[in-house]
Amino acid sequence: MYADQSLDVNEEMLAHIANQDIYLTVEAFTQHRKHATHTYEILVRWEGIEAIEDSWEPVTTMYEDVPIKLQYYVDSAADDELRQFVIQLWSHSQGRKRAESTVQPTPYHRRGKRGGDVAAQPKPPKLKRRQRRAKGNTKK
Template sequence: MGDFVLSGNVTRRENKLIPHWKGPHRVVVTNNGWTYDVQEFVAPFAIITRHIMRLKIFRDKYLGVTEDLWEYATYANGGHMVQRFLDCKMKFDTHQWEVLVQWRGLDEAENSWEPARILLEDFPLLLARWVRTDAKAEGMRSFVLNETSSRRGK
């Protein structure tokens, strides 16, 4: 109990069952050796019963703290997920920082430049960690760290 898992829903397509994994969810009850109750990690925090065949242990080497996991779950269940940040630049016409994002599950050709302010709303911890550890992000480090610290103070 307490483990994080992905929960699979299946759809039938051309005589095949195709799982669609969502989560992470937290295991809250072991019903028996075959079924488990898992709770959504974001509102409405619903508890659903899943067969062990429809559960996968959640693993992501880049996530380790609860806030990161919450951030991941919130965004993963409603849109694209960031695989990693690749580069940053100051857009000269708007004087706004942009970040080149590699999206999880999408091809390299679908990498996109996104406004740093938007990424700060969706991924403040991931972006702050990236600017602290990647030399490519040195130029926008003070911007991100100032923004994240001022948001914590609100």
Template sequence: MHRAVRSKREKITLLNKRKSRGAQEVNFSVGDYVLRSRVDERCHNKLLVTWIGPYVVTSANAHSFRVRHLLTGKEQDVRASRLNFYADSDLEVTEELLAHVAAQGIVLKGENLVDHRWNKESERFELLVSRCGLESIEDSWEPLQSLAQDIPVLVQAYVDAAKNSELSTAFQALVSS
């Protein structure tokens, strides 16, 4: 009896090992709606993966899929590991869905810089940015380094008006490097 149990257990173990050897292949078909992952940089040097879309699969290549954005119509090749099923092929593309897709990845214009602070955790200055078309409660703290690259003229004007020597020194170090 023990030999039969051991034999059965070994068979199950071998079957499980065979199953786990290869990665699960994802098969998308032309016409499937998918989400694409976008990797963004986050605080503390971590990456944040955001699922954006939906996209529609237009063709399948050997190692990637060609997808088309629903709103812009822009096509791009994406690896299968960066795609996830969104819905079945009979998805109803409505005005509401198109409006939602249009709001993804939108770049908002900085209206003005409201305040600054020293972030002890990241050991850097941050500026409070007020965005065009948003309420003041939606203002966000952004790193001085990224703002100095994106909107240098606006940052320079704020630093000059703030009259803070530490902030001015940090900004000059960023500009000169």
């Protein structure tokens, strides 16, 4: 590893760099505030890290990462504007999920005369008794 005395690297900087590749888990949300861009930020307490390392994170990011934990916090907070903001996030994500869905309805399949599956058009409507008789079909 390259080292240079003129870089003036101390133990605090090394500790900060060492923590950059760890995955953090949300322990709790402690506060929230309205951000200047008409969104919200939430103060996150990270599991296994000191309280001084708590950080303000966008509510939209927390909604994507830990939606259930965020919902518990929103339910306990007495802020109707925050609640409405999260409801809008939920509505937007539900609409996006529907638009991004790749699941298509399965077509009706029937057995061909030789045993293979044949994709068919939708079943023809059942004929009423009078219509069958008019076609020459006398089955009842």
